Amino acid sequence: MRVLIVDDEEGIRSVLREYVEFEGNEAFEAVDGMDAVKKCKTENFDVILMDVMMPKLDGFSAVKEIRKEKDIPVIMLSARGEEYDKLFGFEMGIDDYVTKPFSPKEVMARINAVTKRRAGKKQNEDELHFEGLTIDVLGRNVFVDGEKADLTPKEYELLFYMVKNRGIALTREKLLYDVWGFDFYGDDRTVDTHIKMLRGNLKEYRKFIVTLRGLGYKFEA
Numbered sequence: 001m002r003v004l005i006v007d008d009e010e011g012i013r014s015v016l017r018e019y020v021e022f023e024g025n026e027a028f029e030a031v032d033g034m035d036a037v038k039k040c041k042t043e044n045f046d047v048i049l050m051d052v053m054m055p056k057l058d059g060f061s062a063v064k065e066i067r068k069e070k071d072i073p074v075i076m077l078s079a080r081g082e083e084y085d086k087l088f089g090f091e092m093g094i095d096d097y098v099t100k101p102f103s104p105k106e107v108m109a110r111i112n113a114v115t116k117r118r119a120g121k122k123q124n125e126d127e128l129h130f131e132g133l134t135i136d137v138l139g140r141n142v143f144v145d146g147e148k149a150d151l152t153p154k155e156y157e158l159l160f161y162m163v164k165n166r167g168i169a170l171t172r173e174k175l176l177y178d179v180w181g182f183d184f185y186g187d188d189r190t191v192d193t194h195i196k197m198l199r200g201n202l203k204e205y206r207k208f209i210v211t212l213r214g215l216g217y218k219f220e221a
Contacts (some may be wrong), residue, residue, distance in 0.1 A: 001025040001026070001046045001047065001111075001115065002026045002028065002043075002044065002045045002046050002047075003020045003025050003026065003027050003028065003045065003046065003047050003048075003049065003111065004026070004028045004029075004030060004036065004039060004040070004045040004047075004048045004049070005017055005020070005027060005028065005029050005030070005049045006029075006030040006031075006032070006033065006035070006036040006048060006049060006050045006051055006054070006056060006059070006062070007031075007049075007051040007054070007077065008054045009051075010049065010205050012030075012051075012077075012100075013029045015104055016104060016107065017029065018104075019104040019105070019107070020108070020111075021106060028043070028045065031052045032055050032056045032057060033054050033056060033057030033058055033059055033061060033064070033065075034056040034062070035056075036048070036050065036057075036058040036062050036066065037057065037062055037065045037066055038069060040069065040072065040171040041069060043109030044070070044108075045072055046072070046113055046115060047072065047073045047074070047075065047111055047114060048063075048066070048072055048073070048074045049075050049077055049107065049111075050062060050063060050075070050076050050077065050094075051076075051077045051078065052076050052077065052078035052079075052080065052085065052089075053078065053080070059076060059077075059078075060076075060088065060089065060092065060107050063076075064092065064093060064178070067092075068181060069092065072098060073095045073114045073115060073192070074094045074095055074096070075094070075095060075096040075098060075107070075110055075111065075114060075120045076094050076096070076097045076196055077098050077100060077102070078091050078097070078098075078099060078100060079099070080099075085097075089097055091163075095114045095117070095118065095141075096110050096113075096114055098110060114154075126138050127167065127173055129209060129218070130165060130205065130221040131205065131221070132145040132146075132204075132205065133146065133202065133205040133208065133210070134146075134219075135160065135163060137160070139146045140153075142156065142159065142201075142202075144201070144202060144203050144205060145203075149155060149201045149202065150201060151198070151201055152197075154180075155192060155197060155198045155201065156178070156195060156196050157179050158175065158179050158195070158198060159193075159198055159202075159219075161175070161178060162175075162180050162209065162217065162218075162219035163219050165219070166219040166220065166221060167218070167219070167220060168218065169212055169215060169216065169218050170216050170218060171215055171216040172188040172191045172215075172216045172217075173188070173191070173216075174216070175191050175217070176190060176191055177217060183186070191216075191217075195209060195217060208220060208221045215220055
């Protein structure tokens, strides 16, 4: 297992690296969020230990950037144990949250638990079915009653993001930020336009994309 340890404190990285390697895994280090994003673009990791408070780019922002490219399990490490921080992290889709000071043995136990849970979940979600709508996650294809839908890459990203967060009300602002990125200069009409095109391609299964008046959208199936 390849573990990326992201923390601006060398001492913490050193201790975690020792335990990760002691259990027969490969350990890699990043000194801040920006460094972590760069490493994830060029290398693959099985899990990331991500500190929250770091210079250049904080842990939450780094996770958002990494998740645009790769869905890697993330365990957040933070000296702040406030409920708000934990809820914010879990809403972002992180897999676990550990408050400092922590036991390295506990962190390793959580790593093992997260990777096992993700492995089981991945087997079940490589292909998703909602009546006659099929989403091939690995192949990034969508099928409507057995026929391949002609979706643009952005339409697929929008659909898959909504499916991952099915049942959750998603504001236009959140969709714009998480699907298009924080540096995208657009407005709510961008989301509405893509939703309209996506619904057209899904045909009768457009019913799964529910409009929430004055708020945004929700995938409900």
